Amino acid sequence: MSHLEMPNYMIHFGQADQLLLELIPREQYSKLLILLDTNTSRDCLPLISKKLDQYPSVQFITIDPGEQYKTIETCQQIWQELLQTNTDRKALMINLGGGVIGDMGGFAASTYKRGIDFIQIPTTLLSQVDASVGGKLGVDFNKLKNVIGLFRDPKAVIIDHRFFQTLEEKELLSGWAEMLKHALIDSKAHWESLQALDPLQIATHSDSVQNSITVKQRVVLEDPFEAGSRKMLNFGHTYGHAYEALEHSRTQNPATHGASVAQGMMIALALSVGKCGFDHEQAKLIIRKLHEWYTYDPIVAPEQIQLLLQFMQNDKKNESIELRFCLIEEIGKVQLSVPVAFDEVLEAMNTVKTMLHADE
Numbered sequence: 212m213s214h215l216e217m218p219n220y221m222i223h224f225g226q227a228d229q230l231l232l233e234l235i236p237r238e239q240y241s242k243l244l245i246l247l248d249t250n251t252s253r254d255c256l257p258l259i260s261k262k263l264d265q266y267p268s269v270q271f272i273t274i275d276p277g278e279q280y281k282t283i284e285t286c287q288q289i290w291q292e293l294l295q296t297n298t299d300r301k302a303l304m305i306n307l308g309g310g311v312i313g314d315m316g317g318f319a320a321s322t323y324k325r326g327i328d329f330i331q332i333p334t335t336l337l338s339q340v341d342a343s344v345g346g347k348l349g350v351d352f353n354k355l356k357n358v359i360g361l362f363r364d365p366k367a368v369i370i371d372h373r374f375f376q377t378l379e380e381k382e383l384l385s386g387w388a389e390m391l392k393h394a395l396i397d398s399k400a401h402w403e404s405l406q407a408l409d410p411l412q413i414a415t416h417s418d419s420v421q422n423s424i425t426v427k428q429r430v431v432l433e434d435p436f437e438a439g440s441r442k443m444l445n446f447g448h449t450y451g452h453a454y455e456a457l458e459h460s461r462t463q464n465p466a467t468h469g470a471s472v473a474q475g476m477m478i479a480l481a482l483s484v485g486k487c488g489f490d491h492e493q494a495k496l497i498i499r500k501l502h503e504w505y506t507y508d509p510i511v512a513p514e515q516i517q518l519l520l521q522f523m524q525n526d527k528k529n530e531s532i533e534l535r536f537c538l539i540e541e542i543g544k545v546q547l548s549v550p551v552a553f554d555e556v557l558e559a560m561n562t563v564k565t566m567l568h569a570d571e
């Protein structure tokens with residue numbers, strides 16, 4: 212079984228139940244706390260539960276699924292359960308779930324009695340390739356995403372592709388977009404090999420998941436606290452976040468984060484052609500490839516365009532009113548903070564439309 216090394220912990224690849232037994236000696240912790248949501252309790256717990264019998268004390272904390280529960284109130288519920296069961300500082304929390312469970316569970320563990328150890332077992336593609344690497348933990352507050360939180364490392368991260376078996380298609384595609392992003396900021400070879408795969412068969416390509424995590428690992432190691440180069444992970448996200456926010460404001464069934472970022476990458480590629488000299492034909496090919504998995508939503512109504520602009524300006528990653536985009540000169544060569552006028556975004560939206568629908 213393989214692993215990747217971070218400065219203070221390792222990311223292990225293999226069967227989660229087996230790895231748990233190897234990583235956590237029976238007597239090392241006073242008890243194991245397993246944080247789940249109702250979906251991962253049903254679908255993911257069975258993959259590790261048999262081996263849990265080996266431990267003298269195991270306690271389950273199950274919460275409702277979804278981003279709307281990534282809150283301080285849910286943390287209070289978690290802390291309440293920890294206190295009621297006399298949990299001491301020698302307990303270990305195991306976060307078994309997607310990015311919501313990982314971010315919030317890590318935060319709740321890091322703050323309980325000034326911090327207890329925790330292990331991340333991410334069970335969505337998105338949380339495996341993105342959320343579980345880099346030490347960012349936290350919850351949403353006042354409708355703002357991830358505004359309360361901290362950087363803290365887990366004791367270990369365990370990556371097991373068997374969890375993908377039960378994941379909905381739209382969740383697989385959400386994580387797939389982050390993998391495509393990692394490839395585009397990494398290298399031509401990475402992009403070429405990844406774009407040929409079928410995301411719905413990702414469980415059979417666990418090496419590509421590992422490659423993707425390696426990109427995130429490299430970027431995070433270079434800039435752990437996002438002082439500069441880590442911003443390259445925002446490729447596709449200025450427009451992507453705004454589109455995601457627009458979706459949340461207008462529909463009960465919004466596009467996922469990844470599907471929004473995929474559209475953001477289409478816009479970023481079109482901008483990259485005009486502003487960084489990215490090859491026009493190659494941009495068209497990539498945009499068309501992205502369109503095989505993600506529909507592009509051409510936004511034409513003026514009031515929606517206005518909203519989109521507002522959301523882009525509110526994006527916390529933009530330091531001032533002037534829009535800043537992470538663009539690429541070529542695959543693997545990133546320009547971090549390119550100033551972009553809103554008119555240029557509108558132009559890029561048209562370029563994407565033309566690239567997708569022109570016949571040649």
Ligand SMILES: NC(=O)c1ccc[n+]([C@@H]2O[C@H](COP(=O)([O-])OP(=O)(O)OC[C@H]3O[C@@H](n4cnc5c(N)ncnc54)[C@H](O)[C@@H]3O)[C@@H](O)[C@H]2O)c1
Nearest residue numbers: 250254276309310311334335337338341342347374377378
């Ligand atoms: N810390 C970071 O660096 C970082 C990076 C990216 C995203 N995030 C955070 O991650 C969160 C999004 O993560 P997500 O996309 O994993 O969402 P999520 O945790 O909400 O999971 C998506 C859905 O899939 C279900 N699920 C999880 N694993 C399953 C499985 N194996 N089988 C069936 N259903 C399963 C969940 O119950 C949930 O309904 C956001 O809150 C975001 O802010 C954090």
Ligand SMILES: [Zn+2]
Nearest residue numbers: 389448468472
């Ligand atoms: Zn993202």
